[in-house]
Amino acid sequence: MININNLHACVETADGEAKEIIKGLNLEIKSGEVHAIMGPNGVGKSTLSYVLSGRDGYNVTDGSVELDGVDLLKLNPEERAALGVFLAFQYPVEIPGVNMNVFLKAAVNALRKQRGENELDALGMLKLIKGKSKELGISDDMMRRTVNVGFSGGEKKRNEILQMAMLEPKFCILDETDSGLDIDAIKVVADGVNKLRSPDRSFLVITHYQRLLDYIKPDIVHVMADGKIVKTGGPELALELEEKGYAEFLKAEEQEKAA
Amino acid sequence: MTTCLRILDRDALPTPKDEQWKYTHLGRALGARLLNVQPLAQQQILVHKTVGEICKEPEKIVWKGEAGNHYQSRFEIVLEDGAQATIVEFHEGEGAYWKNMSTEIVLGANARLNHIRIQKDSVDAVQTNMVHISMERDSHLNSFSINLGGKLTRHDIHAVLNGSGAQCQLNGVNLLKGQQHGDTTIIVEHVAPHCVSNQFYRSLLDDKAHGVFQGKVHVHRGAQKTDGYQLANTILLSPMAKMATKPELEIYADDVKCSHGTTTGALDEEPLFYLRSRGLNESQARMLLIQAFIDEVIGKITDSSIQTRIKDMVAEWLKKQLN
Ligand SMILES: Nc1ncnc2c1ncn2[C@@H]1O[C@H](COP(=O)(O)OP(=O)(O)OP(=O)(O)O)[C@@H](O)[C@H]1O
Ligand SMILES: [Mg+2]
Numbered sequence: 194m195i196n197i198n199n200l201h202a203c204v205e206t207a208d209g210e211a212k213e214i215i216k217g218l219n220l221e222i223k224s225g226e227v228h229a230i231m232g233p234n235g236v237g238k239s240t241l242s243y244v245l246s247g248r249d250g251y252n253v254t255d256g257s258v259e260l261d262g263v264d265l266l267k268l269n270p271e272e273r274a275a276l277g278v279f280l281a282f283q284y285p286v287e288i289p290g291v292n293m294n295v296f297l298k299a300a301v302n303a304l305r306k307q308r309g310e311n312e313l314d315a316l317g318m319l320k321l322i323k324g325k326s327k328e329l330g331i332s333d334d335m336m337r338r339t340v341n342v343g344f345s346g347g348e349k350k351r352n353e354i355l356q357m358a359m360l361e362p363k364f365c366i367l368d369e370t371d372s373g374l375d376i377d378a379i380k381v382v383a384d385g386v387n388k389l390r391s392p393d394r395s396f397l398v399i400t401h402y403q404r405l406l407d408y409i410k411p412d413i414v415h416v417m418a419d420g421k422i423v424k425t426g427g428p429e430l431a432l433e434l435e436e437k438g439y440a441e442f443l444k445a446e447e448q449e450k451a452a
Numbered sequence: 453m454t455t456c457l458r459i460l461d462r463d464a465l466p467t468p469k470d471e472q473w474k475y476t477h478l479g480r481a482l483g484a485r486l487l488n489v490q491p492l493a494q495q496q497i498l499v500h501k502t503v504g505e506i507c508k509e510p511e512k513i514v515w516k517g518e519a520g521n522h523y524q525s526r527f528e529i530v531l532e533d534g535a536q537a538t539i540v541e542f543h544e545g546e547g548a549y550w551k552n553m554s555t556e557i558v559l560g561a562n563a564r565l566n567h568i569r570i571q572k573d574s575v576d577a578v579q580t581n582m583v584h585i586s587m588e589r590d591s592h593l594n595s596f597s598i599n600l601g602g603k604l605t606r607h608d609i610h611a612v613l614n615g616s617g618a619q620c621q622l623n624g625v626n627l628l629k630g631q632q633h634g635d636t637t638i639i640v641e642h643v644a645p646h647c648v649s650n651q652f653y654r655s656l657l658d659d660k661a662h663g664v665f666q667g668k669v670h671v672h673r674g675a676q677k678t679d680g681y682q683l684a685n686t687i688l689l690s691p692m693a694k695m696a697t698k699p700e701l702e703i704y705a706d707d708v709k710c711s712h713g714t715t716t717g718a719l720d721e722e723p724l725f726y727l728r729s730r731g732l733n734e735s736q737a738r739m740l741l742i743q744a745f746i747d748e749v750i751g752k753i754t755d756s757s758i759q760t761r762i763k764d765m766v767a768e769w770l771k772k773q774l775n
Binding site: 250269289290300 | 721723725726728744748
């Protein structure tokens, strides 16, 4: 279970100033649940995902984040990964010169080591990679290339889900994993996510589109605006948003509050 | 500097006026003691392959340096038409010495040379090396140079592509730390048409190391259909390290493809975070990224056992520097 309480966080801007982006955000995701966050561009969704995974330059000024009772904010990114935090990036990073197999092996074994498990040998690794990549329709050719370099938008997103499947996280953040995917690829990716759904794993799915939520059925939908959650509801909330658009929806919310 | 060193006259060491751009202060690096030592009798090594001679096994040539000596060395590699060879030039030594070398590489028509230079001179040594390369029709040179040693090293390469269809690959890696100064200066002259030249240099500079890369592609009138590329990337591992890079194109023909690119900076934060978010700790992540950066150049070496040896050297250097 993940608990986010009154979270405030700043980013360091290019000229070295601190700019508050997350402004008192509360969120609780129970194990086994899937929550979706929707919200206009620039309200801080990706920033939230970076704060949760511990990126440098994203500083928490107030509040707390706990995963199964452990304070995440004290930990560096690799320690959070070992505890089970996984971020599927909105823009997966290209890593020139690092081969996919080498990368996956390094990641799997680094995590196993941190978790006090035995490192996988070459054969065990090969089996794991083959099995998971086949499930996600990832070609052997892609596995021979360097990480994300020259991958199409869709291939990059599939690669994120492949890593998620291999690293066995407890808390998965998917930041716009559907953008850049064609309709068939969305199904493949959603199937991959659905296979990972389990009672001890929770998901935070950031998206702009109802379409993804047709395949990955959320338990709860949140609307984010100006660095906090402004509305929480069931899956029907996503449909309402899609129909009205954010601007009208947020205006209606404000009027309701004022009244 | 070029002319002075050719004359090998210590009274005529280059002055700032002789250098168009970055002046390498040889006198200061040598110090009074080495400057006043009489050079040993000229050492000379000649590798000569006759027409069509094909040498499959790499040939290793070692240049040693001993404390207090001043060497005037001449290294000649001549491959006649159609000859093929792989030459590994290895530099090592102990203490403070000056190796002033002149290297001449002559490739006849259709000759193939793989030239690997491993410079592991002592950290107190000075090496100045003037390399002159001339290439005839359809000859190929695949050259790789790694600079690990030396207090001050200057590798001056002047390649002249005289015959059409010649292909000249000049690749290199500089790993410098402490107060090392490593300078690579290249001029490639495309005299004949339909030639290809490629310069690909990557450097890692730690501590207060100082690197210089100046590379120039000069396309003569009439050298149509030239392909000339230059790429020089540097990662600074410390805020005190410095790199000076100057790529240059001078083109007098109108139907050519030439480009250059350079980057210098600290290791990118984004890939580092990506790897850490997958569980690698900071030093594993840095190691993986930096090794990959250097391996891309080492990958240009065709002989896989030499590749492995050089990768091991790089790994050893990195282990010392990153931990
Ligand atoms: N390093 C930075 N310097 C200055 N501003 C920043 C920095 N990083 C993020 N921001 C700003 O923070 C705000 C939130 O950005 P964020 O990427 O979290 O938005 P988002 O909700 O993910 O948007 P989108 O839907 O477009 O992905 C934006 O206004 C962005 O410009
Ligand atoms: Mg975003």
